[in-house]
Amino acid sequence: MVDWGEAFEVFFVGFGGVVTCLVILQACIIIFSKIASGNEKTGENKNNG
Amino acid sequence: MSIEIVAPMPGIVAEVLVDIGDEVSTDQELIFIEAMKMEIPICSTSDGKVKEIKVKEKDKVEADQILIVLG
Amino acid sequence: MWIIGITLITLAIRKKYEPLLLVPIGFGMLIINIPLSDLMKEGHLLWVFYHFTIDRWDILPPLIFIGIGAMTDFGPLIANPKTLLLGAAAQFGVYMTFFGSLLLGFNLHEAASIGIIGGADGPTTIFLTSQLASHLLGATVVAAYSYMALVPIIQPPIMRLLTTKEERKIRMKKLRNVSKLEKVGFPLLATLIICLLVPNAAPLIGMLMVGNLFRECGVVERLSKTAQNELINIVTIFLGLCIGATMPAEVFLKPQTLYIFFLGLVAFCFSTASGLLLAKFMNLFLKDKINPLIGAAGVSAVPMAARVAQTVAMKEDKHNFILMQAMGPNVAGTIGTATAAGLFITMLIK
Numbered sequence: 438m439v440d441w442g443e444a445f446e447v448f449f450v451g452f453g454g455v456v457t458c459l460v461i462l463q464a465c466i467i468i469f470s471k472i473a474s475g476n477e478k479t480g481e482n483k484n485n486g
Numbered sequence: 487m488s489i490e491i492v493a494p495m496p497g498i499v500a501e502v503l504v505d506i507g508d509e510v511s512t513d514q515e516l517i518f519i520e521a522m523k524m525e526i527p528i529c530s531t532s533d534g535k536v537k538e539i540k541v542k543e544k545d546k547v548e549a550d551q552i553l554i555v556l557g
Numbered sequence: 558m559w560i561i562g563i564t565l566i567t568l569a570i571r572k573k574y575e576p577l578l579l580v581p582i583g584f585g586m587l588i589i590n591i592p593l594s595d596l597m598k599e600g601h602l603l604w605v606f607y608h609f610t611i612d613r614w615d616i617l618p619p620l621i622f623i624g625i626g627a628m629t630d631f632g633p634l635i636a637n638p639k640t641l642l643l644g645a646a647a648q649f650g651v652y653m654t655f656f657g658s659l660l661l662g663f664n665l666h667e668a669a670s671i672g673i674i675g676g677a678d679g680p681t682t683i684f685l686t687s688q689l690a691s692h693l694l695g696a697t698v699v700a701a702y703s704y705m706a707l708v709p710i711i712q713p714p715i716m717r718l719l720t721t722k723e724e725r726k727i728r729m730k731k732l733r734n735v736s737k738l739e740k741v742g743f744p745l746l747a748t749l750i751i752c753l754l755v756p757n758a759a760p761l762i763g764m765l766m767v768g769n770l771f772r773e774c775g776v777v778e779r780l781s782k783t784a785q786n787e788l789i790n791i792v793t794i795f796l797g798l799c800i801g802a803t804m805p806a807e808v809f810l811k812p813q814t815l816y817i818f819f820l821g822l823v824a825f826c827f828s829t830a831s832g833l834l835l836a837k838f839m840n841l842f843l844k845d846k847i848n849p850l851i852g853a854a855g856v857s858a859v860p861m862a863a864r865v866a867q868t869v870a871m872k873e874d875k876h877n878f879i880l881m882q883a884m885g886p887n888v889a890g891t892i893g894t895a896t897a898a899g900l901f902i903t904m905l906i907k
Binding site for chain 1: 900
């Protein structure tokens with residue numbers, strides 16, 4: 438017999454985990470992009486100078 | 487008045503289907519651009535005459551680069 | 558089995574269905590079913606390849622991922638990080654199919670391996686199945702690659718069913734340019750986050766990202782070229798042959814193989830649908846509407862699913878170009894499926 442308890446656990450942890458992971462990754466990319474674009478401007482100045 | 491047909495995405499010009507002086511109509515396919523191994527037809531946005539072709543086959547194009555000028 | 562093997566080779570040659578994989582797989586199937594050739598007996602040629610590179614240590618799928626990483630441009634994803642959510646939503650099909658398989662009488666390990674077909678990611682399917690249910694390896698992998706080849710046939714009806722004409726006509730803003738710093742930072746960031754959260758996804762995600770770092774950092778072009786060409790080609794040869802060789806008639810010709818093919822199709826449909834539906838749901842909140850068709854590209858199958866989205870969109874409006882936007886969920890799907898595989902391993906191997 439299938440252990441449905443475990444099956445649901447796999448589903449919730451699994452699907453929830455994937456979503457959580459990618460949401461966190463998304464947040465980090467947004468933050469990183471902001472920082473990176475800030476740096477870029479100062480970086481360009483240095484290169485030009 | 488001239489109308490510019492621009493590349494919607496970076497890619498490689500696969501085929502140019504029209505010549506200078508051709509009459510073209512709206513939605514007619516003008517150029518094929520290859521991106522992600524897919525050939526995408528770029529269609530005319532209006533009726534007109536081909537005034538200038540700025541690219542040739544195998545050219546690399548950037549997004550927003552002008553491909554064809556209609557007059 | 559000879560017939561199936563030759564059919565696969567024929568399909569690959571005539572219809573160009575994933576020829577890089579189906580040719581070696583078909584040949585592997587053929588040669589393993591020749592009586593007395595014994596290539597899969599302990600100590601013989603294909604057994605050695607299979608045993609050491611897939612069965613025992615599972616190293617070939619992560620090696621393929623180095624190549625995929627080196628070939629993938631994550632730019633569209635970085636420019637529009639929202640699309641990561643679509644890549645995650647498309648994994649829903651994986652879990653639906655997981656339940657479906659349980660209902661049809663497969664055990665938890667087998668069900669996970671069948672569900673992952675819905676991620677439309679060959680190497681990940683191999684990676685997970687060989688660890689959880691290696692007796693199903695042949696069937697799940699052939700199902701995954703056949704359906705990936707059939708994406709242009711499976712997806713469009715679902716896409717038309719679940720979206721309105723107006724939605725398919727939505728034009729999306731051009732993607733912004735992504736700086737080099739962001740592109741180099743992305744593989745590092747993604748590795749850190751995903752591997753910290755799901756350590757068991759590290760073999761796949763780590764290799765994917767190191768390949769991508771080779772590509773983007775700009776100073777190791779030689780490594781990047783090798784990963785994109787020689788490395789992935791060599792690995793594909795062995796991977797295909799070994800997978801084919803796991804299908805002797807007595808293992809493959811069983812009703813459960815048919816179930817797996819059926820469930821794989823279900824998985825693909827659910828993944829496509831859930832990507833589309835999440836995109837429609839997100840549109841309720843977003844100012845810059847997204848075209849729901851790119852949600853369907855959340856099943857990985859890079860770049861086929863993105864091309865399908867473009868084709869369907871262009872049928873409604875010849876001037877609508879969503880190919881690059883669709884690459885976002887598309888590559889996100891790869892990350893999502895690999896993460897899902899890592900989580901299955903975490904939960905099921907104790």
